[in-house]
Structures are given as C-alpha cells and as structure tokens.
Amino acid sequence: MALVVLLGKLADLAGASTLPLPLPMSVELNWETLKAALPPALAEALDDPRIRVAVNGALLPNKSKLQAGAGDEIALLPPVSGG
Amino acid sequence: MRDIRLLDRVFMPGMLIGPFTNANPGLGGVSTFVGEVRSDTGVEALELTHYEPLTLPGMHQLADRAFARFDLMGLLMVHRVGLMHPGEPIVCVSAAALHRRDAINAVDFCMDHLKSAAWFWKREKRDGEWHWIEPREQDHSDLSRWQA
Numbered sequence: 340m341a342l343v344v345l346l347g348k349l350a351d352l353a354g355a356s357t358l359p360l361p362l363p364m365s366v367e368l369n370w371e372t373l374k375a376a377l378p379p380a381l382a383e384a385l386d387d388p389r390i391r392v393a394v395n396g397a398l399l400p401n402k403s404k405l406q407a408g409a410g411d412e413i414a415l416l417p418p419v420s421g422g
Numbered sequence: 423m424r425d426i427r428l429l430d431r432v433f434m435p436g437m438l439i440g441p442f443t444n445a446n447p448g449l450g451g452v453s454t455f456v457g458e459v460r461s462d463t464g465v466e467a468l469e470l471t472h473y474e475p476l477t478l479p480g481m482h483q484l485a486d487r488a489f490a491r492f493d494l495m496g497l498l499m500v501h502r503v504g505l506m507h508p509g510e511p512i513v514c515v516s517a518a519a520l521h522r523r524d525a526i527n528a529v530d531f532c533m534d535h536l537k538s539a540a541w542f543w544k545r546e547k548r549d550g551e552w553h554w555i556e557p558r559e560q561d562h563s564d565l566s567r568w569q570a
Contacts, residue, residue: 344473346471346473346543347471347543347545347554348543348545348554350471351554393473393475393476395475396475396476396479398476412475414473414475414476416473416476416541417543418556418557419538419539419540419541419542419543419557420542420543420544420554420555420556420557421536421537421538421539421540421542421544421557421558421561422457422470422501422512422513422536422537422540422542422544
C-alpha cells in the first residue's frame with residue numbers, strides 16, 4: 340500500500356485528506372500510473388505546474404519523474420497560502 | 423536562544439516573549455511581531471493546515487537563513503495551526519540582537535517568508551461556508567525585497 344496525502348483544496352477534490360492506494364509490493368508508481376489510480380477530478384487538477392509533490396517528506400524537483408511504491412507516502416501540495 | 427515551534431492551540435504571545443528576552447542576557451534590543459486572525463466582515467473562523475514533514479523543517483531552514491543574514495542572539499518563531507477565531511494570535515516572531523536594526527530586519531525577513539513561502543494552507547469560514555485562500559501577489563512582491 341502507498342499513502343497519498345492531500346493538502347489544501349486537493350483534499351476537497353479527493354473527498355479526504357489521505358487516500359490509501361492498495362499496491363502489491365512489486366508495483367512501481369510513476370506520475371501517469373499514480374494519476375490513473377486517483378479520482379478523475381483530482382487527477383485532472385494535478386497537472387497544474389504550481390502543484391508540487393513530495394515522496395516521504397522530500398520534495399521532487401520534477402513531479403513527472405515520480406517513482407514510488409508500496410510503503411511510500413506521496414504528498415500532493417497545492418500553492419501555499421502562507422501563514 | 424532559538425525557539426521554533428508549531429502550536430495547535432491558543433497561545434498568549436506575552437507568555438513567550440518574557441522568557442525569550444530573559445534567555446538572551448546582554449541583548450541590545452528585542453523586536454517582536456504578533457499576527458492575529460483579522461476580524462474581516464463575515465469571517466467566523468480560519469483553519470491552517472500544515473504538512474508535518476515539510477512545515478517545521480521549513481521554519482528551521484528559515485531560521486538558519488535569518489541567523490546567517492543578520493547578527494542575532496536569539497530568534498523565536500511560533501506559528502499556530504488548526505482552527506482559529508478572529509482576534510486569536512496566529513504567529514509570533516521575536517528577534518534579539520545587540521543592535522536594533524538586526525532585530526527589526528530579522529523579524530521583517532521571517533514574516534515575509536512565512537507569509538509567502540511557508541508550507542501552510544489556509545481556509546476561512548464565511549457565512550457558514552469554507553473558502554480556500556489563494557496566494558496573494560503582494561506576498562510575492564514582499565518576498566522579492568530580500569532577493570537583492
């Protein structure tokens with residue numbers, strides 16, 4: 340299983356602040372397969388270039404190069420609204 | 423003295439600033455900024471979400487940059503998360519230094535970065551409905567002041 344964490348308004352699009360993705364240990368997620376596993380309204384929003392992605396707390400310089408698998412936490416981060 | 427924290431309940435800035443000042447003996451000046459939830463028309467509540475693996479580490483990196491850029495003795499940076507109501511403190515930044523300019527500028531620097539680049543997502547409840555707050559252009563131009 341991988342865990343998708345949704346911040347800000349992405350949580351509204353997903354209807355939850357976390358989405359567990361059931362995955363066999365051997366399956367590797369990339370950006371396209373991740374989007375295919377998410378609700379369509381959410382997947383569509385994710386190509387906004389301002390949306391950043393972190394895997395296990397580390398920001399990806401380029402989200403389209405995402406590589407993740409079972410046991411990973413994938414955070415989807417919309418633009419911050421500041422403190 | 424360095425104190426960087428996220429708090430999930432109401433706090434009283436005065437209770438932090440006294441001990442912070444005392445923890446920096448020999449200082450020449452302390453500058454403090456306290457931000458509160460504004461009582462805008464119709465706003466009933468504000469909710470701040472953070473992402474644990476990024477938000478507090480990001481505040482520590484900001485503190486590192488403030489210490490590198492200004493001649494500081496101490497820095498206090500406390501930010502609320504969770505549900506807040508108008509009039510409640512949301513942020514408190516206090517800097518202690520030998521000379522006033524470093525203290526004042528360090529607080530200004532930290533606030534501009536917290537307002538535009540820190541990992542917080544904010545929504546407000548108006549007339550019973552929640553609305554996400556989008557980034558403001560003003561916050562980005564505030565940030566560009568420090569890029570010289």
